[in-house]
Amino acid sequence: MITFKDFRNDVKPNWCPGCGDFSVQAAIQRAAANSGLEPEKLAVISGIGCSGRISGYINSYGFHGIHGRCLPIAQGVKMANRHLTVIASGGDGDGFAIGMGHTIHAIRRNIDITYIVMDNQIYGLTKGQTSPRSEAGFKTKSTPQGSIEPALSPMEMALTAGASFVAQSFSTDLKDLTAIIEAGIKHKGFSLINVFSPCVTYNKVNTYDWFKANLTKLSSIEGYDPSDREAAMSTLMRHNSLVTGIIYQDSERKSYQELIPGYAETPLAHSDLNLGQERFDALAAEFM
């Protein structure tokens, strides 16, 4: 029987003590085990930043890429081997600044992968600069007078980009977070999970206590229906996006892979590389 311990390796994370990313790591390991995955059937593709190191801390295939590009790498992996479970993961700078173009298009494209963003509203690894998730007025090394740009709402953005699965969680809610990641893995299509993962070193505003005081669980809202996109949007707006739970899910929508004409059931990675003389001759004849 596979347990979360099978997804542990011997590498000691280099995160600061108290970092929210530890819980995200644990939640991924639990969700993978709960989903009945073998470690070798999971590929974790990560970006650059503190959170990007996560692919090295999970006993599975892992690819730590370049800044902002974990999504195209992850999509390439899934396209090559549809039998793998692919989790992409990175920080808010990775996904919503340098990699925003990929995030929007991965949402639209709807390839069956799960994207977990560890959102700490700050640039940690470069020692404390503003992020697209920092609130206006937020003081950092790069915004000494306070940020004059408003914060982005990735959840609202995902809904308008045509997302089929949008969820948000808080790193200390290990049980909820694990359940959401499991649901994301199970979802046939692209699942975006934004996780508030506090930076204890550089973000003295959005702390654990701050989130506890400000977050609303969707499960506490009576009659909340995650299949209602309009309600999802208005709920986000009403709560300044500070909600946790599955915000929206379209279970009917087909994933990208299901829509590709001719896409092989066998993973492309195992396809026959030989065209064969007959097929080649037919292709060549088109140029005669």
Place this chain on the structure above:
Amino acid sequence: MIKQLSWKVGGQQGEGIESTGEIFSTALNRLGYFLYGYRHFSSRIKGGHTNNKIRVSITDTRSIADDLDILVAFDQETIEVNYKELNNTGVIIADTKFDPKNPDDSTAALYSIPFTEIAAELGTSLMKNMVAVGASSAVLGLDIKVFEEVVREIFGRKGEQIVQKNMEALSHGFEFMKAKLGSKVGTHQLERADGQKRLFMIGNDAIALGALAGGCRFMAAYPITPASEIMEYLIKKLPALGGTVIQTEDEIAACTMAIGANYAGVRAMTASAGPGLSLKMESIGLSGITETPLVIVDTQRGGPSTGLPTKQEQSDLMAMIYGTHGEIPKIVMAPSTAEEAFYDTAEAFNLAEEYQCPVIILSDLQLSLGKQTVEPLRYEEIEIRRGKLVTGNIPKAENKEYFKRYELTSDGISPRVLPGTKNGIFHVTGVEHDETGKPSEAAANRKAQMDKRMRKTRDIRFNRPIHKNIRHEEADILLVGFNSTRGVIEEAMGRLEQDGIKVNHAHVRLIHPFPAEDMQPLVDAAKKVVVLENNATGQLANILKMNVGNVQKISSLLKYDGNPFLPNNVHSQCKELFEYDNI
């Protein structure tokens, strides 16, 4: 009877100039003529002068001709822009509709043929192209029956009536021109061709077909001139093989998606031109340090920035060899013909897997878009070699020890496991790492991993890294080039030989790692080395100087105005150089 001629059709972009050239050349190809086509076009969709110049010969030819024999004009601008190219026996066939005028200093004969009127009488002026093809056939003394098969293939699905109408338009054009020519019918009668079956394709078709033959089953790409035909071909053909093409949101996504796909085990590629390659540079470095196979095509065009998007240039060479921060092993190939492009692309997928590094296939606009005759491609010569890919069972390691994906080996190449393999778990990172892929900044490890990667391609096995045409033990001039300049060099070489100048030719097919040992004797055996390239700084000449001795012999012949070299340019400049040195 003549052995070769050049035919050009010109008009406004979007007017069907392409299809006129297509029908004309496809039929001639089937008769066994050797063809070489080059399009002049602008970076816009409708309007602006465009032309398609096609050389027809009974022998192998891969260069644009210096002059022109027949000009088919759909507007006066075509005459104005091109008449000076016509030779003394040149012919202009122009649509009566625009009341064509032959410039005062034109030596060509002008025939006004009512292309549009004839076509309109038959039902639609759209068929004016067919009238023009018919008129051209009369000048060439061709039997118009040769076009019937082609017309049927193009219009067959629209019904027999459309086929017949088009044939009628062709026939009317032929008869009209014949009557005008009178006794001069067949002034440009070509000798009979050998009737052999050959392919007629652009370099991008050859690259795409080579990719299929080489096992490529996935492509990620972003549209760009002059590379888009590669993705457009593959999106048509890959579904039948279970694969697909993703048009990504940008060039960086295209490159990183191809890296992800290769990592997971499918042979995957991306293709672009200079602007796209500039964006892919960081990713190419990722492929290098993570030792992930990657095949990238760069179809060079005029740079820098947006530069000359629809014009010929060869100025990406240095960027392709050295462009990525840090140092990685890399292979850069430069096929010179569509035929080589086919074989080299298929081989690129083998090299990428064998050496576990990025492989760049360098092309240029003239090779990528120029349509040329190709001898039948020999599929049986295509091999699939996957290098140190682990396919058997892997024994279970103690204590969840990771697989040594980056094991230090004598040749630098380590066993490669695909995700999904039991007991094969390892980590990949663009951060410096140890043998299992876990990050490590230790100095000794850094040096060991760096040395391991850099020694992978040191003794690269590459069949014929230089295309050689060595006619003399001691040559007056060694002409050196890469990519599409091969044809023009071959033609100039013939003329120089007639002048009594001894010329050898070396065309570099493997640019990096540079085949220095192969090149040195050729340099030693020549009094002068002339490196011909479409750029302003002599990039290949500089690469040559970095890799061989006797560099004082090396000089450059450069052209960077957006147009390809013509045989006359090369001939006269080389002759001057020779004579200057021999006064």
